[in-house]
Amino acid sequence: MLEKNVTLSLKGCVRGALMCVPVFPGIIVFGAVFGTVAAQKGLTFLETILMNSLVYAGASQFVAMEIFTEPLDHGTLIAMIGVTAAVNMRMLLIGASLRPWLGQLPGHQTYPALFFLTDLNWLLTLAQYDKGERDWGIYLGSGLTVWAVWSLSVIPGYFAGSLISDPKTFGLDLVLPAFFAALLVPLWKGKRQTYSWAIAGGVAWVTWALFGGYWGIFTGAFAGAIAGAYLDD
Amino acid sequence: MTEGAFTADTMVLFAILGMAAVTYALRAGGYWVMGRVNVTPRIRRGLEALPGAIIVSTILPIILQGGLVVGLCIIVAVAAQLRMKKEYIAVFCAAAAAAALRAGGI
Numbered sequence: 001m002l003e004k005n006v007t008l009s010l011k012g013c014v015r016g017a018l019m020c021v022p023v024f025p026g027i028i029v030f031g032a033v034f035g036t037v038a039a040q041k042g043l044t045f046l047e048t049i050l051m052n053s054l055v056y057a058g059a060s061q062f063v064a065m066e067i068f069t070e071p072l073d074h075g076t077l078i079a080m081i082g083v084t085a086a087v088n089m090r091m092l093l094i095g096a097s098l099r100p101w102l103g104q105l106p107g108h109q110t111y112p113a114l115f116f117l118t119d120l121n122w123l124l125t126l127a128q129y130d131k132g133e134r135d136w137g138i139y140l141g142s143g144l145t146v147w148a149v150w151s152l153s154v155i156p157g158y159f160a161g162s163l164i165s166d167p168k169t170f171g172l173d174l175v176l177p178a179f180f181a182a183l184l185v186p187l188w189k190g191k192r193q194t195y196s197w198a199i200a201g202g203v204a205w206v207t208w209a210l211f212g213g214y215w216g217i218f219t220g221a222f223a224g225a226i227a228g229a230y231l232d233d
Numbered sequence: 234m235t236e237g238a239f240t241a242d243t244m245v246l247f248a249i250l251g252m253a254a255v256t257y258a259l260r261a262g263g264y265w266v267m268g269r270v271n272v273t274p275r276i277r278r279g280l281e282a283l284p285g286a287i288i289v290s291t292i293l294p295i296i297l298q299g300g301l302v303v304g305l306c307i308i309v310a311v312a313a314q315l316r317m318k319k320e321y322i323a324v325f326c327a328a329a330a331a332a333a334l335r336a337g338g339i
Contacts, residue, residue, distance in 0.1 A: 019320075021321070022320055022321030022324050022325075023324065025328075026324075043245065044237070044238055044239070044240055044241060044242075045238035045239065046238065046239045046240060046241045047241045047242070047245050047246070047249065050241065050246070050249050051249045051252070051253075054249060054250070054252075054253035055249065055252045055253045055256050056253075056256070057256050060252070060256065061252075064248075064252060068248075071242070071244070072242065072244040072245055072248060073244075077244060077247060077248045077251065080248045080251070080252060081248065081251040081252055081255055084251075084252040084255055084256060085255045085256075085259065088255070088256050088259050088260075089259065090287060091256070091259035091260045091262075091263065092259050092262055092263035092266075093263055093283055093287065094260075094263065094283070094287065095259070095260055095261060095262065095263035095264035095265075095267075096263035096264060096266065096267045096280060096283075097263075097280040097281075097283045097284065098264055099264055099267035099268060099272065099280070100267075100272060100277060100280065102264070103267075103268060110264070111261055114257075114260045114261045114264055115257055115260065117260045119287070119291070122284075123284060123288070126284050127284075168331070168335060169332065169335060169336075170328065170332050171306070171327065171328035171329060171330070171331030171332040171335070172328060173299075173303075173331070174303065174306045174307075174310075174324075174327045174328050174330075174331045175324055175327075175328055177291075177292050177295045177296075177299075177303070177307060177310075177327075178306060178307065178309075178310035178323060178324045178326075178327030178328065179310075179320060179323070179324050180288045180291060180292055181288070181292055181307045181310045181311050181314070181323070181327075182310050182311070182313070182314040182320045182323035182324065183284075183288065183320065184285060184288045184289070184292075184311070185311055185314040185315060186314075186318075187284060187285045187288075188285070192282070193282075193285055196282045196285065196286060197285050197286065197289045199286075200285070200286035200287075200289045200290050201289045201290065201293050203290075204289065204290035204293050204294065205293055205294075205297070208293070208294045208297065216290055216293070216294055217287065217290045217291050217294075218290075219290075220286060220287075220289065220290025220293070221283060221286045221287040221290050222286075223286070224282055224283070224285065224286020224287075224289065224290065225279040225280065225282050225283045225286055226279060227282065227286075228278055228279055228281065228282020228283075228285075228286065229275045229276065229278045229279030229282065230275070
């Protein structure tokens with residue numbers, strides 16, 4: 001059941017890169033705010049750049065900075081790594097869902113490329129795959145572009161404090177959720193989606209109400225996938 | 234910034250490397266495991282159901298926390314996407330609607 005006609009071209013990379021342009025404002029503001037938070041918490045410029053570019057998972061970086069204290073002791077260090085794992089648990093599922101598409105490619109290509117896996121380029125990629133696209137440049141191009149924009153956006157935030165005093169005034173906090181909602185629309189095909197999404201939403205909601213934080217993304221997604229697997233058309 | 238901008242504390246460096254390693258392990262781990270599992274039609278359907286399930290699970294808490302404005306703007310985004318079928322238009326409409334609603338004091 002593995003896809004055999006997967007190709008990689010520069011043209012595909014460029015197309016993937018261009019698809020991310022509408023979310024640049026959201027990424028830049030998000031990255032700049034992280035720079036500001038890191039500066040306020042007392043990270044050096046080098047530490048901020050390293051964390052932002054190497055971890056490359058926004059929500060988990062913010063949560064880790066929440067518990068960061070200076071000087072950093074062993075307990076806090078472990079806790080920072082632990083919350084990072086908890087917030088990013090959904091990456092397991094996201095990566096798993098790429099297997100049928102990228103499984104035929106050699107590991108020396110896919111494993112380095114998986115460093116650039118985010119919700120954003122994963123969703124773009126699967127939406128294109130759905131439409132019959134088989135050029136995985138879409139994945140790589142969008143991943144590299146978002147990483148570059150994210151890596152650079154932290155710099156002005158670190159030095160200038162908050163560039164935009166309140167992103168909410170311009171509705172910039174809506175950019176990413178609205179983009180995700182828009183990507184959801186073409187994924188709806190019928191009854192199976194309605195049920196599995198309702199189950200995902202219900203489980204995510206209950207988890208969020210009970211535990212708060214980001215666990216709901218993992219439990220909801222997992223429940224939705226199980227429902228999708230067992231609902232026969 | 235009391236110390237130099239281009240220095241890094243050893244402990245902070247360990248924290249960063251640990252966070253980076255665990256995140257990469259999660260990014261690559263799911264993909265790696267699926268290479269060792271026989272992908273039956275049922276598993277395949279489960280994986281196909283994942284994107285929608287993850288989006289719903291991600292957006293729902295954001296709406297619940299964000300309240301009326303965020304909820305309305307997500308509806309605007311979905312409506313724009315249904316009519317225009319262009320993601321960037323949907324994003325622009327939602328952000329503009331949020332700015333307008335907040336300027337209006339909602």
